[in-house]
Amino acid sequence: MCELIKRGQVETTWYCNFVCSNQERKKEKNLWVGLMLYTQNTHRLLVVSTECSPSNCQLPSCYCPGTAIPNNMPVSSVPQMVMLTFDDEVSAAFYGYYQRLFRPGRYNPNGCPVRGCLFVSGSGTTYDLVYPLYALGVEIASHSVSHRFPHTWWSGASYKDFVDEAKGMRDNLINQAGVPRSAIKGFRVPFLQLGSDNMYSALYDSGFE
Numbered sequence: 001m002c003e004l005i006k007r008g009q010v011e012t013t014w015y016c017n018f019v020c021s022n023q024e025r026k027k028e029k030n031l032w033v034g035l036m037l038y039t040q041n042t043h044r045l046l047v048v049s050t051e052c053s054p055s056n057c058q059l060p061s062c063y064c065p066g067t068a069i070p071n072n073m074p075v076s077s078v079p080q081m082v083m084l085t086f087d088d089e090v091s092a093a094f095y096g097y098y099q100r101l102f103r104p105g106r107y108n109p110n111g112c113p114v115r116g117c118l119f120v121s122g123s124g125t126t127y128d129l130v131y132p133l134y135a136l137g138v139e140i141a142s143h144s145v146s147h148r149f150p151h152t153w154w155s156g157a158s159y160k161d162f163v164d165e166a167k168g169m170r171d172n173l174i175n176q177a178g179v180p181r182s183a184i185k186g187f188r189v190p191f192l193q194l195g196s197d198n199m200y201s202a203l204y205d206s207g208f209e
């Protein structure tokens, strides 16, 4: 049985917070806490989150969020990972900043150079500026051709839309910037707006990793 504790709407996304218990959970004296999101466009369930515990989440397929270190490794031997990623157009406005940030001579504690990833969108990008950043060791990835508004367009986009946007931008980076096909592995959807199975199928079929 579930008890709805809150219902609301943010733009076109509805959400329900609920607390449920079932036979299994009752035995464990645990409540099942969930968050459901669905959109007006697709009426599709996007996310169901449940309370995570070692009983329902085990490595290597699952790991509960938190500050505990996996496998009881000592703190002193666990490196802190910092990921540098930037979205949108590569243009003269940002080029100098990227060059300073990723300039040669900056190293991680293990001696490897500092690196990052640029998720590049088509609108506003000056392609001549992309290759020099790739040559500095910055990873280049796709962030769509159009980066179109509204952000909810992406949640209802078709398979073909995603092929056109994700693979299309990769093709632009290959053909107009000269970045090797083998170096472009990733795609980040604009606004981080997940695009249902259409997005994952299109990315998989297009060879994104």
Ligand SMILES: [Zn+2]
Pocket: 087, 088, 121, 143, 147, 190, 191
């Ligand atoms: Zn963006």
